[in-house]
Amino acid sequence: xxxxxxxxxxxxxxxxxxxxxxxxxxxxxxxxxxxxxxxxxxxxxxxxxxxxxxxxxxxxxxxxxxxxxxxxxxxxxxxxxxxxxxxxxxxxxxxxxxxxxxxxxxxxxxxxxxxxxxxxxxxxxxxxxxxxxxxxxxxxxxxxxxxxxxxxxxxxxxxxxxxxxxxxxxxxxxxxxxxxxxxxxxxxxxxxxxxxxxxxxxxxxxxxxxxxxxxxxxxxxxxxxxxxxxxxxxxxxxxxxxxxxxx
Amino acid sequence: xxxxxxxxxxxxxxxxxxxxxxxxxxxxxxxxxxxxxxxxxxxxxxxxxxxxxxxxxxxxxxxxxxxxxxxxxxxxxxxxxxxxxxxxxxxxxxxxxxxxxxxxxxxxxxxxxxxxxxxxxxxxxxxxxxxxxxxxxxxxxxxxxxxxxxxxxxxxxxxxxxxxxxxxxxxxxxxxxxxxxxxxxxxxxxxxxxxxxxxxxxxxxxxxxxxxxxxxxxxxxxxxxxxxxxxxxxxxxxxxxxxxxxx
DNA sequence: AAGTGGTCTAGACCACCGC
DNA sequence: CGGTGGTCTAGACCACTTT
Numbered sequence: 134x135x136x137x138x139x140x141x142x143x144x145x146x147x148x149x150x151x152x153x154x155x156x157x158x159x160x161x162x163x164x165x166x167x168x169x170x171x172x173x174x175x176x177x178x179x180x181x182x183x184x185x186x187x188x189x190x191x192x193x194x195x196x197x198x199x200x201x202x203x204x205x206x207x208x209x210x211x212x213x214x215x216x217x218x219x220x221x222x223x224x225x226x227x228x229x230x231x232x233x234x235x236x237x238x239x240x241x242x243x244x245x246x247x248x249x250x251x252x253x254x255x256x257x258x259x260x261x262x263x264x265x266x267x268x269x270x271x272x273x274x275x276x277x278x279x280x281x282x283x284x285x286x287x288x289x290x291x292x293x294x295x296x297x298x299x300x301x302x303x304x305x306x307x308x309x310x311x312x313x314x315x316x317x318x319x320x321x322x323x324x325x326x327x328x329x330x331x332x333x334x335x336x337x338x339x340x341x342x343x344x345x346x347x348x349x350x351x352x353x354x355x356x357x358x359x360x361x362x363x364x365x366x367x368x369x370x371x372x373x374x375x376x377x378x379x380x
Numbered sequence: 381x382x383x384x385x386x387x388x389x390x391x392x393x394x395x396x397x398x399x400x401x402x403x404x405x406x407x408x409x410x411x412x413x414x415x416x417x418x419x420x421x422x423x424x425x426x427x428x429x430x431x432x433x434x435x436x437x438x439x440x441x442x443x444x445x446x447x448x449x450x451x452x453x454x455x456x457x458x459x460x461x462x463x464x465x466x467x468x469x470x471x472x473x474x475x476x477x478x479x480x481x482x483x484x485x486x487x488x489x490x491x492x493x494x495x496x497x498x499x500x501x502x503x504x505x506x507x508x509x510x511x512x513x514x515x516x517x518x519x520x521x522x523x524x525x526x527x528x529x530x531x532x533x534x535x536x537x538x539x540x541x542x543x544x545x546x547x548x549x550x551x552x553x554x555x556x557x558x559x560x561x562x563x564x565x566x567x568x569x570x571x572x573x574x575x576x577x578x579x580x581x582x583x584x585x586x587x588x589x590x591x592x593x594x595x596x597x598x599x600x601x602x603x604x605x606x607x608x609x610x611x612x613x614x615x616x617x618x619x620x621x622x623x624x625x626x627x
Numbered sequence: 628a629a630g631t632g633g634t635c636t637a638g639a640c641c642a643c644c645g646c
Numbered sequence: 647c648g649g650t651g652g653t654c655t656a657g658a659c660c661a662c663t664t665t
Contacts, residue, residue, distance in 0.1 A: 148661090150634060170603030176650060187636045189436075192651085202565040205601060208651045209644030215564050216603035317462050318449040319624045325572035325590040325615035343572040343590040354452065356417030356463040368572035377566045395642090397653060423631060434655045439632085455632045456663030 136175045141184050151186050155194035163203050172214040241301050245271035255287045258350045258361040280336045281370050286362040314359055319351040336367050343368045383422045388431045398433050402441035410450050410464050419461040449625035490547050492518035502534045505597045505608040527583045528617050533609040561606055566598040583614050590615045
């Protein structure tokens with residue numbers, strides 16, 4: 134099998150890391166068909182020599198592509214291009230984002246913004262005493278004036294200034310970041326339910342229609358829970374897509 | 381802020397990579413509470429010296445924990461533990477997995493195993509001509525004799541020997557691997573639907589019940605599609621959980 | 628200014644694969 | 647057996663954050 138040595142040029146004066154320059158150019162060539170699926174690359178040492186970087190740097194660039202599922206390494210065999218599709222492992226995308234990307238404007242209506250005692254489940258998720266006050270935000274997300282999702286979020290007091298934020302214009306995470314709270318990790322659970330009467334009315338579905346649910350607890354730098362949300366999506370308008378890569 | 385130097389012992393005679401030994405022990409200490417969320421670790425060079433490994437190896441171990449969302453690195457600041465929870469990238473979670481773990485084995489019933497022309501959608505996903513023959517497998521997954529999922533899979537001819545496999549005992553991916561086909565990446569879409577009469581009957585739900593759907597196309601080493609599946613899960617028994625980590 | 632993580636190098640030895 | 651990727655080292659310089 135012929136082995137391929139892709140043409141890559143690095144700029145050592147650039148602030149962009151070398152491994153990233155290399156990875157980016159390889160990825161572009163793969164996506165544009167210059168390195169079709171099945172192509173065997175030259176071995177790491179040869180590639181490093183040809184591109185003028187050290188082997189660890191070359192390995193790091195290839196590892197970048199491996200993480201994205203574009204390439205696979207086999208010991209004793211070599212490195213092979215396995216697909217030319219862009220893959221972002223473990224990144225949730227959604228039809229909603231597709232709509233936004235397609236130029237359709239999303240809008241948000243805030244249905245409720247209040248302080249009230251936490252339910253048992255919310256208190257447990259946020260690690261606060263049962264019945265302690267939390268901020269509750271209920272929003273309806275629309276695209277092209279069509280309802281897409283009904284989002285309910287609960288937050289411990291102190292992270293958000295209710296008088297300041299405009300959640301119709303600003304995303305919740307954006308508002309949190311502006312207030313100095315940075316989300317680091319989030320646990321999510323995806324399920325399905327039948328719409329009850331109120332949910333159906335707000336979302337423009339029939340009662341009993343299948344809805345996608347996404348329940349999320351998000352944590353900040355210190356591992357403190359800062360947000361718990363339950364989102365209901367119209368299954369007829371929304372889906373989650375993701376790519377899994379064998380490692 | 382006091383900085384912590386965890387006690388780690390490495391075995392240089394072990395075939396387990398040093399970076400993995402270090403990462404594993406750190407992870408265990410974090411999960412067991414020895415390094416609670418918020419803890420600042422000592423700097424990389426000091427840690428490397430204390431554990432008797434080089435700095436790149438130490439960095440690799442820490443990077444392992446960063447990928448799992450246990451720890452965060454900040455340039456000029458240090459490395460901090462952000463959570464003590466075990467996090468897995470994506471996990472299919474059954475609400476009954478406790479019972480399964482308690483010794484009750486999940487079972488599989490093969491409802492259909494045949495060769496027939498591909499539907500338009502399947503042909504597109506598998507990149508084969510419209511109407512070309514494919515293998516269709518329909519299976520019902522049960523736990524404790526209770527239906528959990530209805531799984532329909534289509535495969536191009538040639539990857540599987542229908543006379544040989546026993547899909548009641550062997551997983552589909554396991555059978556493919558035995559036949560020399562290795563799944564490398566998979567695109568998945570998660571949605572929801574209302575059960576139709578036949579689906580409801582098989583799954584033991586009422587007609588119209590909300591079902592979770594997972595549609596997957598899997599690709600092999602060469603980037604060839606080798607499997608397309610549509611799985612229906614009882615939302616009352618199943619959910620997907622996953623963790624997102626900010627990078 | 629001092630300390631931190633981020634990048635990069637030029638080697639070395641090893642484990643695995645296919646011939 | 648030769649070739650491949652996997653691991654590891656001991657340095658070096660840089661960019662960023664905090665004091």
